[in-house]
Amino acid sequence: MTTLPIHHVLPELLGVLDRHGTAVLTAPPGTGKTTVVPLALARTGLRVLVAEPRRLAVRAAARRMGVSYTIRGERHVGANPMVEVVTTGVLLQRLQRDQELAGVDAVMLDECHERHLDADTALAFLLDVRDTLRPDLRLLATSATADAEPWSRLLGGPVVAATGATHPVETVWSPPPRPMAPPHGLRVDPAFLSHVASVVRRALAERDGDVLCFLPGVGEIAKVAGLLGDVDVLQVHGQAPAHVQDAVLSPGESRRVVLATSVAESSLTVPGVRVVVDSGLAREPRTDHARGLGSLTTVRVSRASADQRAGRAGREAPGTVYRCWTAADHERLAEHSRPEIALADLTGFALQAACWGVPDASGLALLDPPPPAAMSAATRTLKSLGAFEDPHVTERGRRMALAGVHPRLARALLDLGPRAAEVVALLSEQLPRDAADDLVEVWRTARRGGTGFATRWRQETNRLRATSKSTDPQPPTETRGSRTPDNALAGGSRLPDDALAGLAVALAFPERVARRRGGGYLMASGTQAQLPEGSKLRTAEWLAIAVADRPTGAPSARIRQAVVIDEQTARTAVLATTEDEVAWRVPPGERRGDVSARRVERLGAIELSARPLKDADVREAILYGLRTEDLLTWTKPAKDLRARLAFCHRAIGDPWPSMDALVDLADQWLEPELSRARRRADLERIDVASALKRLIPWSERLDVTAPERLEVPSGSHIRLDYSKDQPVLAVKLQELFGWEETPRIAGVPVLVHLLSPAGRPVAVTADLASFWRDGYRSVRAELRGRYPKHPWPEDPLTAVPTRRVKR
Known part of the structure; x- marks a missing residue:
């Protein structure tokens, strides 16, 4: 040294x-x-x-x-x-x-x-x-x-x-020979791992000394180790057994390949290494604060991390780093990795800060402040666990902080006592990759021993038992979202293993209590969750989910470990609420909604029971239905009347109401029908045309302002179309002989559609005088031979208007 x-x-x-x-x-x-x-x-x-x-x-x-x-x-x-x-x-x-x-x-x-x-x-x-x-x-x-x-x-x-050894490190860029899928969540393209293994074999052939290969996680290390065959491989990660840790810190008798996570970037110096193979990948935490779900995701390393890794090859002598990406890709890497405070679940941090006397962490000397949204979510969690009451940490919270585990797990330990230590120890350690999704099965496997995980689990169990015995169980006071009845806790020491494990997980993660719905499960938090294919837990009605994550872009969470529970255990962990619910609901798989008036009992988002409410006020639900669906039966008279009223508003304005927001005027035109309506069918039976007439201002006469029909020179009363910007009069040309001045309604010129004897438009004009002068001649020349029984005078202004044929 x-x-x-x-x-x-x-x-x-x-x-x-x-x-x-x-x-x-x-x-x-x-x-x-x-x-x-x-x-x-x-x-x-x-x-x-x-x-x-x-x-x-x-x-x-x-x-x-x-x-x-x-x-x-x-x-x-x-x-x-x-x-x-x-x-x-x-x-x-x-x-x-x-x-x-x-x-x-x-x-x-x-x-x-x-x-x-x-x-x-x-x-x-x-x-x-x-x-x-x-x-x-x-x-x-x-x-x-x-x-x-x-x-x-x-x-x-x-x-x-201080400067280190100045041994040079040669960089060899070794990207895959073809484009490969980028990492997604925890998934790394198997073809890329095969490429990393081939680069390791190339390094063994081209360079001397041990090879240190950086990979993102335990799974990738195991896969690359399997691809290397008979090479002497050491797998180094946080879960590595003690003998592997000892071996990697000592010079090897033969040439070795050390496959390691980021733990070997700077925390460990591995003797004998002359070559580094860098996959360029690492794992970072991601937290969905809204759903209370955390996960790890695979990311590209930063340039600073890549330099750290490369430097491992030059500690003892000149070395080489094989980077599994291109020089151009290297320039696009982030300069530094993001700090954990910006990415992780901050519940434990928030509890530590509260116990220190700075609940919002604003007085702490931190390089990066905690994100406000993450701190807010952490504070809500602490309140639900009974650890925090504005603005101070509770005595219960202080006991949680001293347990040395996540506050959620500390809650289960404090509530259930020493016997829960075995379950809490399971949840406080990273479970083996091949662990079953049934946490009770994982528990039984750990009890049998014989693995490095079982040894670590037993040590943690003993520590937690001692922690639990040093303090009396402290049932929480009632808090928002959870309440643990004293009688449920008192029986914790007598519960069978399955029931104890379920209660412990439910107390630690009350928002992950889940009930089967459809092909998956609905958590109390409102998040959908799915079990893996072939899971033995798929027939369970209730689950307490211990480990879950939500892959990037996935619509639902993925259940990693869970315990089968019953409804009583769920009620023990999550405070049941009963509320009257009156809403406009669209049933799953349907397009049409209806009024739903129920008294509902829930555990969070999980519905336990519901019964109808007979005398509920459904007015707001009815109005919501009117805003979101086309519920009224719009007959042709109703549509025509709406168009006439809309024209009056466009042409005159007040006091004529707008037809663009009829729901907002429901009190004026849908009473008393609205007060009597209880469901969709009642709305569909309303006589809309009669109801709309209530919107006509008392000081106005609709037939005067916007008449339904207009008398033309022939004596016919022709219906007007108000659905366009201008009123439209569609009438046979012969009925307008002598009518030189275009009619106006509310000061707006009528748009005249001149029809042939067969009822087809031959001209459209808002200026009849101009049509008789300039357009009639060509229309007459084209149509009088086709319709000889109808009059086609040379001078339409002096001709007698008619709706009949010639005698």
Whole structure:
């Protein structure tokens, strides 16, 4: 360790910390910042706490330094009592229990550039402690990237930069030979994974040394490992068993291929690596705050992450990075990855902030403020769990914060006691990829043991039991959305496994209580959900859904793990409500709606029962139906009358009403029919023409303003058409002989459609004088031979108008 590059800046770093109390250290991975700096601080007599974002990194750092470490559910005592390595989650728990951090002189937050939420929160709390309680507390933030000015401004301390080994790294661009489908959600094109495996084989053939290959997740690591055949492969990720973690941190006896997630970007230094193969993919959280669903999605890495990964090839000697994309694609990558605070579910963060005394987090020293919508959703969740009441956290909320699990899981643990620890432990760990969708089956498999997951589960169970026993169960007070009856909790210790698991999941995720509807399930939140094909749970009427996500673009959620429950368990977790519902409803699969007046009992969005309401006020529902559907029976007289009234409004204006918003005038023209109507059929029977006459202003006469018929020179009374912009008079040409002046209605010229004896239009004019003078001659020449029995005088203005043929 004495040869590591970090030694060159140790004197400067120690001096900065002595003078300022805070500092930011930038050093590339592999320079020794994680292991050398804490020991150097300890040699000056300081008791040092090192916080790492990942459990894997905690174990690796503590082992290399020979010091103690603490992760959730596991504690190891090392030879050097002056340094302890913990996860940032453990650090948060300690700060909530002891804000002064008694017995700690310096805190080092490692890999702060990764922007994990716990790390950002812990640093904000530590800065608050230093400002108010412990001005002597030294704070050091370390980053593997050179962009440290924002951190320096936040901490108020200088930046100390260390340079790493200067071994060159050659870049080989290795895109797929043909275009491939981009990642979608958790899906990565199998053809692309085959290409990555081929690039690994190419690297083994072209270069010396171990190969480190970066992939987005455990599933992709397993698939690429299967494609590599008899190659010596180590699979490194957060769920990797201890012996794999130990093996990857030690030089191999033979050439190795290490397949790793982003955990190996900066948190671990893998000896022997000369070649990096980078898929260019990573996983980020996504949260649907409106539905309370979270998921992981596959994204392109940032340029900063790609540089971190490439640098792993040059730590010990010149190396090579094979990038599975083009140089042009590289220029289009984002400069940095988005911080977790901008992407994740903030319920745990909101509870930590509330316990710290800043419920809205506005007083915390954070590089990026939490998104308002995410904080609002988190606060609503805390209120529903009984953890928060404006503007303070409750005592129950403080107990939840100290449980060391998500507040939802802490709620189930506090309500049900130690026996629920096994179920809560299942939900607090990432389940194996091949885990069944029946959570009870997963529970039984974990009990049988024999796997790394089962070992971690047992450790977490023991920790949670101790946490639960240290505090009496605290049934929640009634809150919006949930209420857990005391008698249901009192029987928790006597419930069978299936019932206990169902109740625990329902208490933790009340909005995910679901009832079968159609081919899927409807959650209490109103979200549709689907089980995978072939699931053994498909016949269940009720489910408590433990793990679900909503793939990008999918219309419904996807159920990952769930427990069969009964209606009573659902009622225990979700507060049933009864309300009178009067609405205009369109049944599923139908186009026509009708009035629905019911008294409905619900669990959230799930309907339990309904019975008709006989004397409900249905007026608003009727009006909604009128606005959204064509319910009235518009006979021809009704349509004609509406057209005449519309013409009066266009031509004159007030007091004639507009016909564009008849529903808004319903009180004026649909009474008393509207008051008597109870359903669609009542509206369809209304005599619309008679009802519309109520809109004629009392001071006006419709037959005078817009007559229904107009007398023409022949003596006929011809019906006018008011459906166009101008009134239209369609009449046989012979009936208008002698009529030189075009009639007007309400000052608007009538548009005359002159018809042949057969009733077909031969001319359209709003100026009869002009027609007789210029147009009649050509019409006469064309039609008098065709209709010889009808008069076609040379002078139409002196001829006798007639509707008859010649004698």
